[in-house]
Amino acid sequence: MHTLKNFLIQQFNFHPQLVDFCLSAEEEVKKPFDKIDKITEYNQLKILKAMQEHNVSDVHFAATTGYGYNDLGRDTLESVYAEIFNTEDALVRPQLMSGTHALTVALFGNLRPGDEILSPVGKPYDTLEGVIGIRPMSGSLKEYGITYRQVDLLSDGLFDYENIKKAINEKTKLVTIQRSKGYSWRPTLSVNQIGELITFIKNIKPDVICMVDNCYGEFVETIEPTDVGADLVVGSLIKNPGGGLAPTGGYIVGKEKYVEQAACRLSAPGLGKEVGATLGINQLLFQGLFLAPQVVNGSVKGAIFASHIFEKLGFKIMPSSHENRHDIIQAIQLKTAENVISFCQGIQKASPVDSFVTPIPDNMPGYDCPVIMAAGAFVQGSSIELSADAPIKPPYTVFLQGGLSWHHAKIGVMMALQSLFEQGAVQF
Numbered sequence: 001m002h003t004l005k006n007f008l009i010q011q012f013n014f015h016p017q018l019v020d021f022c023l024s025a026e027e028e029v030k031k032p033f034d035k036i037d038k039i040t041e042y043n044q045l046k047i048l049k050a051m052q053e054h055n056v057s058d059v060h061f062a063a064t065t066g067y068g069y070n071d072l073g074r075d076t077l078e079s080v081y082a083e084i085f086n087t088e089d090a091l092v093r094p095q096l097m098s099g100t101h102a103l104t105v106a107l108f109g110n111l112r113p114g115d116e117i118l119s120p121v122g123k124p125y126d127t128l129e130g131v132i133g134i135r136p137m138s139g140s141l142k143e144y145g146i147t148y149r150q151v152d153l154l155s156d157g158l159f160d161y162e163n164i165k166k167a168i169n170e171k172t173k174l175v176t177i178q179r180s181k182g183y184s185w186r187p188t189l190s191v192n193q194i195g196e197l198i199t200f201i202k203n204i205k206p207d208v209i210c211m212v213d214n215c216y217g218e219f220v221e222t223i224e225p226t227d228v229g230a231d232l233v234v235g236s237l238i239k240n241p242g243g244g245l246a247p248t249g250g251y252i253v254g255k256e257k258y259v260e261q262a263a264c265r266l267s268a269p270g271l272g273k274e275v276g277a278t279l280g281i282n283q284l285l286f287q288g289l290f291l292a293p294q295v296v297n298g299s300v301k302g303a304i305f306a307s308h309i310f311e312k313l314g315f316k317i318m319p320s321s322h323e324n325r326h327d328i329i330q331a332i333q334l335k336t337a338e339n340v341i342s343f344c345q346g347i348q349k350a351s352p353v354d355s356f357v358t359p360i361p362d363n364m365p366g367y368d369c370p371v372i373m374a375a376g377a378f379v380q381g382s383s384i385e386l387s388a389d390a391p392i393k394p395p396y397t398v399f400l401q402g403g404l405s406w407h408h409a410k411i412g413v414m415m416a417l418q419s420l421f422e423q424g425a426v427q428f
């Protein structure tokens, strides 16, 4: 009989009890699945409407070369992004090489010697430590005389308003707010929480630039940080908004003058947004954006499914399966290094690309311990595709994210579980 259960057992060698356990766990998360489906539908319509309003057409998929003057597709894509994010302007470019680069361009473009950056939400994403100069790095903002201050979140994940107020001074030019937990054990900020923080900051200093690192957050809610007062919002196209199809790129959306300053840093003063050939990838950027809500939906479902399963098995998880989601990341504390390695190897085995590769922990620049990364992606390093990362140190937390479809995310989680099961780490 060609049932799903038989296929899983016979073709993927799953233990029958594991299959039963997972299929009943899936039944138990119907409610959060319904919730994300409604959000996805809203975002799908928002994107459809924006594409229609801007008369997206075949001509916009043509390639430009050289300087890329009058790249209609590029300019229209930027108008569509500005519409979706409810902003004056947008910079959406393949020349933005990664999320880190997009954030770097936004920061260097808008800061001048003597300015100060404030992070009111604790330590920023790892790679930004080098950019800001928290970790000494050649070419950092610190070397250009730009200083940095940080106020940590309170132990319950809330804002430390008192110390944030004290940290804002005459030099404070830009406040950077990271929406996602990234790779730390803290709750992800909701868009509304970000809005409250921005309102608080603007009440103290109205002209400060509020920038949000939106990586992993796009289309997980019906609103984005630009809907609640953010002046600049930045992200990567090989995460949520590229929908798995964008081969490279990043975006910066927000107030016109701040986007323009970023554009002048990306290209050159005086050139700004006018240059930048798109070499034929516009269609993938449009189509990926169009599919992004659906791809984010699959990722969020995979995260919810993993959260529920591992909570049932007695592991600590963040967030839990029935909490509202604000990004696509699922953190799971797996208790031992062996469990972390097994989990990541299971995820790798479930990949459509490089399924035969066995990931192992290794030292990486910028980390104080070995790190293991599982990813078998069509686009190199794409973490909207199913992937898992973990630093090998207590409490042995693995960060799971992505999945181009819910059904792929599901079998990925099941294979990670099977890998733990074979090692004797879990029982049903």
Ligand SMILES: *Cc1c(COP(=O)(O)O)cnc(C)c1O
Pocket: 098, 099, 100, 101, 125, 127, 178, 180, 181, 182, 213, 214, 215, 216, 236
């Ligand atoms: C991924 C990520 C970045 C950096 O993006 P890269 O494309 O990996 O350089 C920055 N901030 C957050 C919160 C991220 O998740």
